[in-house]
Amino acid sequence: MAIDFKSIPIIDVSPLLAKCDDPKMGEDPGVCRVVKQLDQACREAGFFYVKGHGVPESLFNEVKIIAHEFFDLPYEEKLKIKLTPAAGYRGYQRIGENITQGKPDMQEAIDCYKEFNQGMYGALGKPMEGCNQWPLNPPNFKSSMEEYINLCTDLSRNIMRGIALALGGSPYEFEGERAGDPFWVLRIIGYPGQEHDIGCGAHTDYGLLTLINQDDNITALQVRNMSGEWISVPPMPGSFICNVCDMLQIFSNGVYESTVHRVVNNSPKYRVSLPYFYETNYDTVVEPLDICRHRSGAGTAKLIGRAVYGEHLVSKVKNNFAI
């Protein structure tokens, strides 16, 4: 990020969504205004609130309610869907099992990944092969989450059209071979209250864009600005928090950076948060877009330059678990 931001901008994406299937969307004044806001937010903070997103409020809230219901269950019940490497790292992980920068995170979670056919990506895909492990209780867990994932996927594709325009490209830069068959990750996370400890250590996210849906009334997510200050991102009911991830940093040649963030739940209340991660195609080779090669952001020092998304994901996932 290029500045010492103190707060996170709010973007109403509804004018973008209204025109997102029109190839001439880039000429629409409403779209242009959203694109300008996206460009500024991605350059300056790498984080922004998204309102006017069209995900029904009932489902937006329901997924958090059923997450609370699941985490309230006895430990033995949750262990029925235990995450293992043999299950493609899908399922439930207990408090302290996920590791960030060598330290256990004070969180429990269910990890879900897009399912794909065995052998589809050869050795590159092998570690992530498996079926998602859904709890049977609460009974509507799987159907609600799947409906939610589909809506998050559509929304992310449309925000990426706006970001493609913001980078000076066609709306479709992130479709086809790059992200026309997008991989996705959903983490359903619970953070116990009064831990005064790190719920999730400082990190960046791996793919293109994250959409975070967090509990109302608890401020725990923090984003690091240019001078290293941690800026709190309080919940804004009904809105997502969206952030730039590692693959978008590479595609944009560092014009947009994946911003470091962490979670500290100091409140006495148990907090849930559901980050949905919108990624490239699993086997995409990610390199700076031609339209970005002639310019670069302020922080090119940490630029990776080139990556195969699936390799990046697998190396991160293996590091996250000492199992």
Ligand SMILES: N=C(N)NCCCC[C@H](N)C(=O)O
């Ligand atoms: N799929 C994504 N992006 N997950 C983000 C998890 C960040 C924490 C993880 N332990 C880490 O150190 O990366």
Ligand SMILES: O=C(O)CCC(=O)C(=O)O
């Ligand atoms: O708990 C949150 O709100 C965010 C968690 C997060 O950053 C992550 O899992 O990547």
Ligand SMILES: [Fe+2]
């Ligand atoms: Fe994150």
